[in-house]
Amino acid sequence: MLTVKILGSGCANCKKLEAVAREAVSASRVEAEFVKVTDVKQIIAYDLMSTPGLVINEKLVSSGRIPTVAEVQGWLVSPATP
Numbered sequence: 001m002l003t004v005k006i007l008g009s010g011c012a013n014c015k016k017l018e019a020v021a022r023e024a025v026s027a028s029r030v031e032a033e034f035v036k037v038t039d040v041k042q043i044i045a046y047d048l049m050s051t052p053g054l055v056i057n058e059k060l061v062s063s064g065r066i067p068t069v070a071e072v073q074g075w076l077v078s079p080a081t082p
Contacts, residue, residue: 001031002033002057003032003035003055006035006037007042007043007052007055008052009051013051018034018036020072023069028073051063051064052066056075
């Protein structure tokens with residue numbers, strides 16, 4: 001099972017990112033646990049420059065934008081750097 005983390009304060013963009021990630025997971029038919037990380041110290045630990053951030057299996061794959069469902073699906077298979 002994959003671990004998908006949404007990094008951010010819970011703003012509108014964070015919610016959009018979570019929706020896109022959930023849609024990608026559903027379309028890819030993989031099992032994933034979603035975790036929302038809102039604590040600033042924990043977010044900084046990922047070396048995130050701007051929120052929202054997306055982490056898959058402890059690897060930061062996106063920051064400061066809302067990726068497409070297709071991009072997230074690609075990262076679910078093979079996480080890449082942002």
